[in-house]
Amino acid sequence: xxxxxxxxxxxxxxxxxxxxxxxxxxxxxxxxxxxxxxxxxxxxxxxxxxxxxxxxxxxxxxxxxxxxxxxxxxxxxxxxxxxxxxxxxxxxxxxxxxxxxxxxxxxxxxxxxx
Amino acid sequence: xxxxxxxxxxxxxxxxxxxxxxxxxxxxxxxxxxxxxxxxxxxxxxxxxxxxxxxxxxxxxxxxxxxxxxxxxxxxxxxxxxxxxxxxxxxxxxxxxxxxxxxxxxxxxxxxxxx
Numbered sequence: 001x002x003x004x005x006x007x008x009x010x011x012x013x014x015x016x017x018x019x020x021x022x023x024x025x026x027x028x029x030x031x032x033x034x035x036x037x038x039x040x041x042x043x044x045x046x047x048x049x050x051x052x053x054x055x056x057x058x059x060x061x062x063x064x065x066x067x068x069x070x071x072x073x074x075x076x077x078x079x080x081x082x083x084x085x086x087x088x089x090x091x092x093x094x095x096x097x098x099x100x101x102x103x104x105x106x107x108x109x110x111x112x113x114x
Numbered sequence: 115x116x117x118x119x120x121x122x123x124x125x126x127x128x129x130x131x132x133x134x135x136x137x138x139x140x141x142x143x144x145x146x147x148x149x150x151x152x153x154x155x156x157x158x159x160x161x162x163x164x165x166x167x168x169x170x171x172x173x174x175x176x177x178x179x180x181x182x183x184x185x186x187x188x189x190x191x192x193x194x195x196x197x198x199x200x201x202x203x204x205x206x207x208x209x210x211x212x213x214x215x216x217x218x219x220x221x222x223x224x225x226x227x228x229x
Contacts, residue, residue: 041222
């Protein structure tokens with residue numbers, strides 16, 4: 001099975017940098033994804049790491065260390081609109097295969113204050 | 115980017131009735147779609163994987179006779195909650211993998227309230 005741990009809540013101020021960690025225990029591992037979900041809305045894809053290292057997409061970066069079963073999402077130059085829940089998700093095979101599916105962490109609620 | 119729609123966005127039904135939720139991929143074909151359920155302030159729990167032209171794969175603990183899934187075409191999957199009860203009230207979200215293997219596109223979700 002799969003289990004993921006991430007902090008339940010994080011608070012930061014506008015303009016700051018925040019890191020949301022995710023550790024996982026899995027029976028199989030293909031990649032780690034991050035999703036953002038605003039209250040009442042659907043999740044939206046942020047980033048994906050299939051290999052070790054850092055992936056950067058604008059203000060958001062994501063890191064993976066497969067040997068440590070650990071990853072993080074880094075949000076820079078925080079804005080009020082970044083207040084949302086952030087989920088890490090692990091899959092054990094490609095999504096477009098019959099076995100591909102994602103297991104989500106419990107989510108981290110990020111509150112950005114002025 | 116790819117768009118997935120869901121209908122209805124909200125539904126209120128009486129206990130014992132059935133509700134059908136549609137999930138459509140609007141600008142791409144999806145041989146696979148995923149159905150999730152999310153309770154307030156909780157994570158997304160995968161219920162089942164919908165496969166076009168074949169039976170859905172249900173996760174452990176999900177009653178296949180209660181949550182009927184039909185993936186009749188490459189752009190439409192439906193989830194029918196049969197004999198709904200108040201404990202079935204939840205946010206139901208579908209998703210479909212993109213053309214790459216990196217991401218999945220989520221529908222806007224359906225909020226079901228059973229009274």
